[in-house]
Amino acid sequence: xxxxxxxxxxxxxxxxxxxxxxxxxxxxxxxxxxxxxxxxxxxxxxxxxxxxxxxxxxxxxxxxxxxxxxxxxxxxxxxxxxxxxxxxxxxxxxxxxxxxxxxxxxxxxxxxxxxxxxxxxxxxxxxxxxxxxxxxxxxxxxxxxxxxxxxxxxxxxxxxxxxxxxxx
Numbered sequence: 001x002x003x004x005x006x007x008x009x010x011x012x013x014x015x016x017x018x019x020x021x022x023x024x025x026x027x028x029x030x031x032x033x034x035x036x037x038x039x040x041x042x043x044x045x046x047x048x049x050x051x052x053x054x055x056x057x058x059x060x061x062x063x064x065x066x067x068x069x070x071x072x073x074x075x076x077x078x079x080x081x082x083x084x085x086x087x088x089x090x091x092x093x094x095x096x097x098x099x100x101x102x103x104x105x106x107x108x109x110x111x112x113x114x115x116x117x118x119x120x121x122x123x124x125x126x127x128x129x130x131x132x133x134x135x136x137x138x139x140x141x142x143x144x145x146x147x148x149x150x151x152x153x154x155x156x157x158x159x160x161x162x163x164x165x166x167x168x
Contacts, residue, residue, distance in 0.1 A: 034158075041139070048135060053128045058083070058091040060128065063117070066101060067125035071114040073106070100124055 019036050042057060049055045055063065065077045074088050081088075092115060095101035100121035106112040117125060140148055 031158075045132075045135070048131070049128070052131055053124060055124075055128065056091065056094075058087050059095055060132075062088060062091045062095060062115075063100065063121065063125050064129065064132075066115050066117050067122065067129065071104065071116045073112055073114055075112075077115075095121065 019040070022033060022036060025032055045060075046057045049057060049060050053060070061081050061083070062077055065080055066072050074085070074092055077083075078085050078088050092101060092103075096103060099118055102116055102118050103113040104116055106114045143151060
């Protein structure tokens, strides 16, 4: 299953190398490298999602979050991914229009609409999730299981420190 979009001319696939700014600031700018790496992964993910599923990165985030929970709201998705409300709103509208997501009233709060995947949305979510998991396994393949576990723990500690230093 794939979300259909108007055809655009295909760009030739370019092999990504490390950005020229990877070493620009030296070893004391590891957070800069993390930002560059995140952008590299986002760009490749966006390309793969468009090619394989017809989704944008924003649409995939909405579909993935809705697929991992029975019902959710746009506000919950914004908070989960720390993204702009308008971006999520546009993605929700496109997914609803494509029949992949439905809006349902929240019985507990009539002002809030809940989001849930439709059957075709669940199929696309499962197919796309399988491909995303495969891609993430590929990019982590150079690390053995113990290294992946240590890397994850180090990232978690850095993330907690960033959160602790908010507003300093």
